Amino acid sequence: MAPVLDDLYLRPAARTWRCPPAPPVADFHRALPGYAPTPLVELPALAAELGADRVLAKDETRRLGLPAFKILGASWGIRRALEHGGAARLVTATDGNHGRAVAAVARMLGLEARVFVPAGVHPAARAAIRDEGAEVVDVPGPYDEAVRRAAAEPGLLVQDTAWPGYEDVPRWIVEGYSTLFAEIDAQLGGAPDLLSIPVGVGSLAQAAVTHYRSGGAASTTLLSVEPDTAACVLESLRRGRPVTVPAGRTIMAGLNCATPSSLAWPYLRDGLDAAVAVPDGAAARAVHDLAALGVPAGPCGGASLAGARAAGDLARGTVVLLITEGADANPAV
Structure with a gap:
């Protein structure tokens, strides 16, 4: 120890x-x-x-x-994920910056994005994600709950945290x-x-x-x-x-x-x-x-x-x- x-x-x-x-x-x-x-x-x-x-x-x-800095990871992660299979919609959970980065990359690529945002994130951060063209889903709970909601959603999950069985994209x-x-x-x-x-x-x-x-x-x-x-x-x-x-x-x-x-x-x-x-x-x-x-x-x-x-x-x-x-x-x- x-x-x-x-x-x-x-x-x-x-x-x-x-x-x-x-x-x-x-x-x-x-x-x-x-x-x-x-x-x-x-x-x-x-x-x-x-x-x-x-x-x-x-x-x-x-x-x-x-x-x-989050777009460095989101851009590379999405590129590698799309190489392994196409998708019409990207899905993620975020405390703010990761979701905005995923939304920005989706906009660049002409894809839809759905972003799950937990309680406590400033309204301006939510608005910034929407301004990138993404749909924002408010989650009345903590970050971990937003991740669970995103993981159950149809689409390509682009999450910057990993759990057993979901580690390639992270x-x-x-x-x-x-x-x-x-x-x-x-x-x-x-x-x-x-x-x-x-x-x-x-x-x-x-x-x-x-x-x-x-x-x-x-x-x-x-x-x-x-x-x-x-x-x-x-x-x-x-x-x-x-x-x-x-x-x-x-x-x-x-x-x-x-x-x-x-x-x-x-x-x-x-x-x-x-x-x-x-x-x-x-x-x-x-x-x-x-x-x-x-x-x-x-x-x-x-x-x-x-x-x-x-x-x-x-x-x-x-x-x-x-x-x-x-x-x-x-x-x-």
């Missing part, structure tokens, strides 16, 4: 764990209309605060025309996220010392683990950050098995997930160096501070800074904060 210091989970053995690499998908993304690497923004004021050499924000607030979605980490390394000229990763079901963190644990030297410390009201990965790490936590409410709506992805879990269990849960107040403060520095983060993106602050001495060397969504993706603060 790895040690736990207050609310910070640590697993020293993660640094030596290895896994196979993701297939190269960057060429696919480069061919998409409007593709460009998202900025890596230097934040010297935060470096001074944290005692790090450098702090940089990977700013995903504008990715292929959307205010979040695997392709995770592969799509690898472009983000390849961009970071190219922009830095090497790997960061600490990567702070906002976590819902764990798919983005799985992609980070795959990228940084599949090479030779794996020097990057991987920190997962969750809302303290929905810390399913942190609780699963503490118990040594995947668990479902009670559904809560949080301004970090895109991270409000109660159960880790079954596909992500082995990677998170073995490849994460650290995990922490942060309260809404810490995320709101981070959003405010990032905005003052010119980074328009939403609450999920702000979680990465809140997590780095909570990680104490782990935030040393070159620190990269994943700003996974813009303020207009979830206008909660």
Whole structure:
């Protein structure tokens, strides 16, 4: 069992764990209309605060025309799924950004999309999905219930969480996220010392683990950050098995997930160096501070800074904060 210091989970053995690499998908993304690497923004004021050499924000607030990174996974996952069989309608469940990305790809391909949205998602996020041409189905329950409703719906299910018997499409979605980490390394000229990763079901963190644990030297410390009201990965790490936590409410709506992805879990269990849960107040403060520095983060993106602050001495060397969504993706603060 790895040690736990207050609310910070640590697993020293993660640094030596290895896994196979993701297939190269960057060429696919480069061919998409409007593709460009998202900025890596230097934040010297935060470096001074944290005692790090450098702090940089990977700013995903504008990715292929959307205010979040999710279209990287949705576009690749849908392409691979359609190669295995056609579909007239795409179906998914979402806390906001994934559903909007699926809807956008459906619109590009001339397909219908039906998106199941749980309670607690801001009306503006629902409207943004509709504006992409998708049908939105409101679910009066948590994210897990929206996933169950979507999985029972006719059409091609494009879900970014996995469960036994449903893992191919989530695997392709995770592969799509690898472009983000390849961009970071190219922009830095090497790997960061600490990567702070906002976590819902764990798919983005799985992609980070795959990228940084599949090479030779794996020097990057991987920190997962969750809302303290929905810390399913942190609780699963503490118990040594995947668990479902009670559904809560949080301004970090895109991270409000109660159960880790079954596909992500082995990677998170073995490849994460650290995990922490942060309260809404810490995320709101981070959003405010990032905005003052010119980074328009939403609450999920702000979680990465809140997590780095909570990680104490782990935030040393070159620190990269994943700003996974813009303020207009979830206008909660």
